[in-house]
Amino acid sequence: VKSSKANVESKVSFNLGGKDYVTSVTMEAEAISEPLTVKITGKTETLGQSFDMNMYITEENMYIQNMLTKKWVLGKDANFRKIFEDRKNTAKFDNMVELLKSVEKNLNVEEKGSNYEITYSGIDDSAKEALKKMMVSSQPDAVKALKNMEIEKLDIKYVIDKKTFYPTDCEIKSTVKVSQGTKEISFDMDIKANYFDINQVKEIAIPDEVKNAK
Numbered sequence: 185v186k187s188s189k190a191n192v193e194s195k196v197s198f199n200l201g202g203k204d205y206v207t208s209v210t211m212e213a214e215a216i217s218e219p220l221t222v223k224i225t226g227k228t229e230t231l232g233q234s235f236d237m238n239m240y241i242t243e244e245n246m247y248i249q250n251m252l253t254k255k256w257v258l259g260k261d262a263n264f265r266k267i268f269e270d271r272k273n274t275a276k277f278d279n280m281v282e283l284l285k286s287v288e289k290n291l292n293v294e295e296k297g298s299n300y301e302i303t304y305s306g307i308d309d310s311a312k313e314a315l316k317k318m319m320v321s322s323q324p325d326a327v328k329a330l331k332n333m334e335i336e337k338l339d340i341k342y343v344i345d346k347k348t349f350y351p352t353d354c355e356i357k358s359t360v361k362v363s364q365g366t367k368e369i370s371f372d373m374d375i376k377a378n379y380f381d382i383n384q385v386k387e388i389a390i391p392d393e394v395k396n397a398k
Contacts, residue, residue, distance in 0.1 A: 187385035
């Protein structure tokens with residue numbers, strides 16, 4: 185896969201102090217691997233508020249549109265870059281392949297029409313780090329909380345076209361328990377991705393307004 189587009193939805197829900205909280209992210213991503221260029225547009229909804237999300241990522245630079253002023257910003261701060269760096273994998277497949285390899289022994293593969301459907305259900309310690317990377321790539325805010333993570337449940341469905349072997353759809357459902365001191369919180373996370381136009385994206389043009397961002 186040299187280039188692709190993807191629609192991604194991720195939702196995290198948890199209960200804290202008797203209250204239910206949900207954070208959702210919807211993204212449209214385009215990616216080209218050579219030269220690395222990723223364009224992401226989307227929306228984050230949390231605590232009843234909605235924020236637009238627009239960014240471009242290249243090998244050297246990261247440009248993010250300020251949610252409030254709508255001005256484009258060149259992200260040079262190391263911590264800032266670290267938080268969003270994994271976003272570039274959203275439209276790529278590195279994290280997904282890593283997750284599948286971590287549970288390879290227990291995968292189930294079936295032929296369904298014109299596709300192969302790969303599924304996994306269970307708890308596998310070897311999946312912990314791979315799952316953490318996938319979570320952070322869709323919800324960077326979760327990075328701190330996931331340091332002390334235990335997987336309680338993991339379900340994976342990955343669909344591949346039989347003729348081309350290109351991925352078409354993916355869904356990951358997981359329940360993780362995070363320990364913070366003496367407190368434990370369980371999160372339910374659902375990530376869905378639909379891949380299309382694989383190897384059809386020839387160019388992602390970055391507007392001058394973005395390239396000239398300070």
